[in-house]
Amino acid sequence: MAKEICSICGRSTGVIGRIRLAGGICICEDHTLQDQAISQFDYGALSLEDFYRHQRQLVLGTRLWERIFVPLADTILVDEKLQYFGANDTMVVSPSTGLVAFTRHWGKSIFSKTSVVASVHRLADLYSYSLGRREVRNHEGTFIIHSFTLIFHTADGIFRYSQDMKSYDECRRLAPALNYCLGLGDDGPKLPAPAPSMIQKLFGTRKLPAPPIWGDRQTLAARADKTLSAII
């Protein structure tokens, strides 16, 4: 098989260890490791310029993660609590700041601050989301893996974010959270209503509150802009 030249570092890459970006652009696998990009970066759909944007966003996002999300992880204020989603809790929603972080843990310890990189975005820039499921077979039998996909309509190095979830329960938790957080109301994907115990856990009441509990996108956007302008 022919070797190709990496568009980032100019090294020659073989078939193994080669990643394709949109338009067939080729980069070597080294640029996808550790702190180079989040694990869910959608290589095939994005251009080299998007990849560079994403890398710049990671530098900023990691700073925002440390300044905003890390302190909020221990908050005792219900309104400021972070919500964690996805296998390994890689997606972290912060309704009180209007931000969402996509994290990647690497290095020796997940507890070390320096081993987390984050891509941080405004919740208000989320365009849509969907839930999915697929069957996986191995020697122990057949399993269902649930997943979610978020679509953003900003161009700061993220477009589509897909992530496996821990369980169907998490889908049930995520769908109302996104519908209500983002003011989607009944336009969001339909799922059976969460169990009262789940509603209690999510909203602190046994009755589903009227949407949207965290305001419409303008409120979320303003909240995010205020948070970001205080930091950047």
Ligand SMILES: [Zn+2]
């Ligand atoms: Zn390279």
